[in-house]
Amino acid sequence: MPCKYKTRLVMSPVKEEEYRELTDFFTRNGLKLADAEEKKTNIVRSYKITKGDAMIAAASLAQREGQFYVDAIAVDPSMRKGGVGKILLNKLVSAAKDRGGKQLWLAAPSPGFFLACGFRPADAEETEASCLSEYAAEQRDDESGHPEIMKKEIA
Numbered sequence: 001m002p003c004k005y006k007t008r009l010v011m012s013p014v015k016e017e018e019y020r021e022l023t024d025f026f027t028r029n030g031l032k033l034a035d036a037e038e039k040k041t042n043i044v045r046s047y048k049i050t051k052g053d054a055m056i057a058a059a060s061l062a063q064r065e066g067q068f069y070v071d072a073i074a075v076d077p078s079m080r081k082g083g084v085g086k087i088l089l090n091k092l093v094s095a096a097k098d099r100g101g102k103q104l105w106l107a108a109p110s111p112g113f114f115l116a117c118g119f120r121p122a123d124a125e126e127t128e129a130s131c132l133s134e135y136a137a138e139q140r141d142d143e144s145g146h147p148e149i150m151k152k153e154i155a
Contacts, residue, residue, distance in 0.1 A: 009056070011087065014046035022046055022058045022072075029074035031109075043071060045095045049084055059088040061095050064131040068096040069105035089117055093154050102155040107132050107147035119150040126151065 014022055025048075026033055042063045049057040056079045062071035070092055075085045096104050108114045111121065127136055127149040136149045 011049045026072045026074050057084045061092045067131040068101040103151050105151045109147045111148045119152045122149045122151050
């Protein structure tokens with residue numbers, strides 16, 4: 001099968017000193033980022049995918065209260081529907097598993113993609129017990145019900 005992309009895509013880990021570039025990318029792609037200091041977030045691993053010199057996708061895995069969660073994941077709109085987001089998400093699943101994670105959590109403003117990747121909505125009890133319970137309460141839109149707290153069993 002021929003490659004969809006004419007320019008080679010490269011995935012690489014992000015160094016701590018490059019994280020600001022990632023947060024700028026996440027913000028430009030519509031993500032609302034919580035204050036990491038305020039929430040005692042521990043970024044475990046971050047990855048970016050570049051096409052030439054341009055970042056086209058990025059994701060971060062974090063750990064809080066002993067639970068792993070997707071801190072952020074974004075794909076440039078012009079590159080969506082090409083499998084890049086799924087590649088990054090699978091990389092985060094592997095990184096959480098490698099560190100002993102049994103589940104991976106996330107807060108999804110648009111749950112469809114994550115449902116297709118094997119995540120399921122957490123029920124109220126699971127949400128309350130999750131590391132994302134405060135975030136969900138602060139960010140929930142009463143009209144849409146989003147972000148939706150979701151989880152995936154990975155062990």
